Amino acid sequence: MERDAVLASLLRRLDAVSKLDPADIAAIRALPIAVRHWEGGRAIVSDGERPSECCLIIEGFCIRSKTTEAGQRQILSIHIPGEIPDLQSLHLRRMDHDLVTLVPSTLGFISHASLRTLTHARPNVADALWRDTLIDAAIFREWIVNVGQRPAPARLVHIALELRTRLLSVRGGAELATFEFPLTQEQIGEALGITPVHANRIIRQLREDRIVDVSRGHVRVLDETRLAELAQFDDRYLHQDPVA
Amino acid sequence: MERDAVLASLLRRLDAVSKLDPADIAAIRALPIAVRHWEGGRAIVSDGERPSECCLIIEGFCIRSKTTEAGQRQILSIHIPGEIPDLQSLHLRRMDHDLVTLVPSTLGFISHASLRTLTHARPNVADALWRDTLIDAAIFREWIVNVGQRPAPARLVHIALELRTRLLSVRGGAELATFEFPLTQEQIGEALGITPVHANRIIRQLREDRIVDVSRGHVRVLDETRLAELAQFDDRYLHQDPVA
DNA sequence: ACCGGTTCCAAACAAAGGTTAAGGATGGCG
DNA sequence: CGCCATCCTTAACCTTTGTTTGGAACCGGT
Structure with missing residues (x-):
């Protein structure tokens, strides 16, 4: 860009x-x-x-x-x-x-x-x-x-969904099933307030459960419905819509 | 006031x-x-x-x-x-x-x-x-x-020290050994991202260890040195000093 | 192709914190 | 004075997360 x-x-x-x-x-x-x-x-x-x-x-x-x-x-x-x-x-x-x-x-x-x-x-x-x-x-x-109240898996997907929403509002376009998320597992841990080992655990779990695949600097959404349910993501706090 | x-x-x-x-x-x-x-x-x-x-x-x-x-x-x-x-x-x-x-x-x-x-x-x-x-x-x-990285006891004393610093900068005056902290244990839990039961545990522990006494809506500092050590509180983030 | 450094993956065990449940103190109010 | 509501306190047990450790996969540079 x-x-x-x-x-x-x-x-x-x-x-x-x-x-x-x-x-x-x-x-x-x-x-x-x-x-x-x-x-x-x-x-x-x-x-x-x-x-x-x-x-x-x-x-x-x-x-x-x-x-x-x-x-x-x-x-x-x-x-x-x-x-x-x-x-x-x-x-x-x-x-x-x-x-x-x-x-x-x-x-x-x-x-x-x-x-x-x-x-x-x-x-x-x-x-x-x-x-x-x-x-x-x-x-x-x-x-x-996020860090204070949600369990670790919800924390991760919440951050991911926030980033996706913000990317969408910049790049425009339709729903992204895959998007950039260039953090190592260690950095994901630092973002969520957990250890890298635990970050690995929950990433593995989310992948096994076929909800999201977080790997190689990308997020791939596998099940939009269960993802939304887990993340409890409501974008109102981003204040993107001026009139809202 | x-x-x-x-x-x-x-x-x-x-x-x-x-x-x-x-x-x-x-x-x-x-x-x-x-x-x-x-x-x-x-x-x-x-x-x-x-x-x-x-x-x-x-x-x-x-x-x-x-x-x-x-x-x-x-x-x-x-x-x-x-x-x-x-x-x-x-x-x-x-x-x-x-x-x-x-x-x-x-x-x-x-x-x-x-x-x-x-x-x-x-x-x-x-x-x-x-x-x-x-x-x-x-x-x-x-x-x-605070919520992401510190263990629960450090979280509590960090918040308390932050509040004391801000009270001091408003009310003026010397170091406060006792100050208002009008939160119930349930609210303390909500501030720290822990359950009220655990809030009670750590408050009791801090009291037994003679570091601080948090009760009846007040904080009483018992050991300023060990408190500072535990809280790792550095007030730079409050940006109180314009020149700093 | 090899090497050294990241990054990722994984298992066993330990510790912090959550859950449930119940009794006791406190304080306003009739 | 006694009642009720709120808050505090404590214990037993369970779940999540941290710790330690080791190995596998990947990647850029020579």
């Missing part, structure tokens, strides 16, 4: 509620963006740093994660093209977590200075970006529920 | 970074606020609703929570006077969780309309409020780590 397509998917999301006018859209399109390529598994910004720019994902996948003193890592979110996973750094000087690529990725960097100028000049754009960070927070809330 | 003191603590937090000027502060003080009293254990806004105002806590305690289809409740955050726990509703039309009082509380309601007028007229204020919602999100991130 190249720059224009990504900007389009970003704009589609931002436009959702605040009704950007043509001048707002033009101003966003005019933002200076420095495109850089990144290897997989490499930090974009790390806990403790004070970045001076935000990162738009043009191509690839990223995660945000925190590491405890004891050395355990918790994955907080998974990010796809069209998203700006560290937009919060615009107002929170110091990073409180890491932002890391999962796979080789193309990133677009936008300076805080230019974003601040834009948001101060155009309250509509400020609202739209603000709203985007609020959806981010809504996803964190659901992630807390 | 009455209205002025609460506005003061709100302003202190908002002023942290964006450096509000006197006109900004006057504009915030001029916001029309409708003060109402609320019983304990009563919803202020519920999942699915479309509120038209935000709620400033003047006196009391509130929680935010989500309930799964299976009927399990997860507490997402605990809120204290000076905070606006549903500020996100300004840009996210529909609630994706509940906001509930824990104890009898005094609340100040501010209409979305007046907030929107304010933020559009004064970018500094918009930035300050935006930043406040970003700190909210940072707390969610740490909550994910």
